[in-house]
Amino acid sequence: MRSDLRVVAAGRGREGGTAPARGSSHGVNSSVRVETDGRGFSIARLLRSRYGYRGELRAVGEVTRDHLYYMEKCGFNAFELRAGEDAAEALAAFDDFSESYQAKAARPVPLFRRRA
Numbered sequence: 001m002r003s004d005l006r007v008v009a010a011g012r013g014r015e016g017g018t019a020p021a022r023g024s025s026h027g028v029n030s031s032v033r034v035e036t037d038g039r040g041f042s043i044a045r046l047l048r049s050r051y052g053y054r055g056e057l058r059a060v061g062e063v064t065r066d067h068l069y070y071m072e073k074c075g076f077n078a079f080e081l082r083a084g085e086d087a088a089e090a091l092a093a094f095d096d097f098s099e100s101y102q103a104k105a106a107r108p109v110p111l112f113r114r115r116a
Contacts, residue, residue, distance in 0.1 A: 028053070029080075032061040032071070041074045048075035048105035068093040075105035 028047065032040035040059060047053040058078035059071050068079055068090055081090055101111045 028055065029058045029060050030076070032059045032063055032067075041071065044071070044075035045105060049108065065090040065093045069096055072106075073100060073102070073104035 030040045030043050040061070044057055044059070047057060053075075056078050057076050058080060059076045060080040061082070063071070063079050063081050064085055065081075071079065072094060079090070081087060099111060100107070103110045
């Protein structure tokens with residue numbers, strides 16, 4: 001299990017854009033509406049790459065297993081799954097792909113540059 005990621009069961013969600021993470025003065029929650037809106041992904045990427053944010057960045061809202069791998073690539077490192085999602089199965093999403101061709105927040109150099 002990866003120690004740099006955290007998956008939690010659904011709780012009472014927070015509507016809106018970003019807010020301090022519950023129970024922590026060092027984290028940021030970003031409300032994600034995967035099916036209709038990609039701003040949560042953009043906010044995560046900007047916080048990590050442009051503003052150098054290194055704390056906990058938690059995705060809350062419509063968080064499902066299918067999107068976890070891509071959310072992690074954008075910079076999320078904590079995920080509050082929607083009701084009905086299995087946390088153990090969700091963690092397996094991070095092993096779906098062995099390598100990422102594109103750059104990501106945690107590894108900004110794309111694969112073709114790493115192999116050069």
